[in-house]
Amino acid sequence: MFWYHDELERLEKKVRETKFTPKTVFFGSSTFTLWSDVEKIFKDQNALNLGFGGSTLASCTWFFDRIFKDINAIESLVIYAGDNDLGEGRHPEEVVLFFENLVYKIREKYGNIKCSFIAIKPSIARKNIQGSIHYTNKCVQTLTEKNDYLFFVDIFENLLDNNGNADNQYFEDDGLHFNTKGYEILTEALQKNKHIFPENLFQNI
Numbered sequence: 001m002f003w004y005h006d007e008l009e010r011l012e013k014k015v016r017e018t019k020f021t022p023k024t025v026f027f028g029s030s031t032f033t034l035w036s037d038v039e040k041i042f043k044d045q046n047a048l049n050l051g052f053g054g055s056t057l058a059s060c061t062w063f064f065d066r067i068f069k070d071i072n073a074i075e076s077l078v079i080y081a082g083d084n085d086l087g088e089g090r091h092p093e094e095v096v097l098f099f100e101n102l103v104y105k106i107r108e109k110y111g112n113i114k115c116s117f118i119a120i121k122p123s124i125a126r127k128n129i130q131g132s133i134h135y136t137n138k139c140v141q142t143l144t145e146k147n148d149y150l151f152f153v154d155i156f157e158n159l160l161d162n163n164g165n166a167d168n169q170y171f172e173d174d175g176l177h178f179n180t181k182g183y184e185i186l187t188e189a190l191q192k193n194k195h196i197f198p199e200n201l202f203q204n205i
Contacts, residue, residue: 007052022048028080029055056085057098075198076114092136116151116196122166124175
């Protein structure tokens with residue numbers, strides 16, 4: 001996974017230079033990396049964006065210890081990843097295993113903090129695997145329902161058109177990444193699920 005080298009160094013530098021104590025960390029792929037104002041939107045949750053471009057759930061798990069090495073205490077972790085795994089041909093069951101392994105690492109370091117998985121979005125560019133995306137989401141949702149500290153934030157249905165396909169009004173021209181409207185859907189979903197954030201920090205959501 002040497003191709004993540006520059007991104008990992010960027011995250012390590014960001015952690016070193018962060019002037020506040022993060023309580024909520026957004027961790028995952030380019031859906032977070034490209035979300036330029038997420039830390040401002042969730043400022044009251046002491047949010048830190050540690051998304052890294054092109055990442056998979058596999059790489060999030062692999063590099064978790066390195067990225068979070070100097071983050072000693074957080075209360076909430078929000079994850080978005082998995083569509084790149086499926087896009088690379090991995091099976092839904094593999095993605096679920098990666099998530100389970102990531103949660104294990106989170107529990108080892110931080111104990112029973114709040115850990116949330118944002119549903120893998122449907123996208124125009126990955127219409128051919130939409131069934132796998134939907135199945136993976138259902139499997140992860142079932143897993144989160146078995147633990148009081150795991151949460152599933154569903155955005156999948158809100159991104160579909162009347163024919164059940166990814167609605168192009170929410171995506172950039174590449175058919176893969178969110179545009180402003182897509183991020184509005186994501187923001188609204190998170191703000192409606194204030195229980196996933198530290199309880200003493202969500203008064204302004």
